Amino acid sequence: MYSGFVGKLLVAGLVSSVLLSAQAPVAAPKTFEVATIKSAPPINPMMVAQGGKMHVGTKFDAGRVDIGYTSLSDMICLAYKIKLYQLSGPDWLKNERFDILAKLPEGATKDDLPEMMKALLADRFKLTLHKETKDHSMYALVVAKGGPKLKDAVPEPTVQPDAPPAAPEKGTATIATNEGAMSIKASGDGRGATVKVPGGSTIKTTMGADGNMHMEMSRATMTQFAEMVARFVDKPVLDKTELTGNYQVSLELSMADLMRVARAQGVNIPAGAMPGGAGGASANPGDAASDPGNGGSIFTALQSMGLKLESRKDAVETIMVDHIEKTPTEN
DSSP states (O other), rough: OOOHHHHHHHHHHHHHHHHHTOOOOOOOOOSSEEEEEEEEEOOOOHHTTTOOOOOEEEETTTEEEEEEEHHHHHHHHHHHHHHHGEEEGGGGGGGGEEEEEEOTTTTTGGGHOOOOOOHHHHHHSOOOOEEEEEEEEEEEEEEOOTOOOOOOOOOOOOOOTTTOOOOOOEEEEEEEEEEEEEEEETTTSSSEEEEEEETSSSEEEEEEETTTEEEEEEEEEEHHHHHHHTTTTSSEEOOOSSOOOEEEEEEEOOOOHHHHHHHHTTTTOTTTTTGGGGGOOOOOSGGGOOOOOOOOOOOOOHTTEEEEOOOOOOOEEEEEEEEOSSOOOOO
């Protein structure tokens, strides 16, 4: 059961990171009127298995914002509108996780959240930082020789704007994101899940007996897909395909790929918890996933889609953390 839970949690993290990547411009600086910050308790796998609501993600409701199970690295990326690879700081930034409940000032919206998060990080975590432009190794997602082998996404069904939201199916867990509710429904055998994300896209995952995952996305732009791929390799991935449509895409992901993503997100997996005892194995992000010649499964999957990753270097503005406290000041 643990392997299936980790797979669902990773999918939730992957999708949430893509949904949070685009923020609207901030009209004026604002701060939270009141903010309560608590250490987030570990997520119980039974929450997913039994269809409970996981306290993960961001929800706006009645003049307040509720942010669950968020790391300091996520907060900084949200506040400064950067990707994770643009953040340089101590490794524990991604491991310390918090629940935040804050009251919004009059007239504030979700577009003001980055600016308010900046103020909270400075006030409660004593964050100080500076910016540097640094050369950064990255991958460009490009079309391989022979052209793309992608299926166009099925057109979205027409939904009446005033139609009430459908009631969640039994056994469905929900996660709030900035773009709306995301739902996760576990399969009957507990070895897979169907994830419905804002915008109508569906992601289906199936865990094999060996712990490997098959993932299918019903609708994705290449920019979104590049964001997803970046979680499985050791460098940022930028979309350079020049493909502008929405596509059906699928990935076959090895246990090594999943372990790398889990550790990159700060998920603590006990030794022996995953099939084959993978939970206790060391996983270096620079191993197979970083070199097509070493058999990283993500590279094989991309080849089957008529895509490939090319190594490049580019100058990237980077947030350099000078100081930050592990524990926030009292509420």
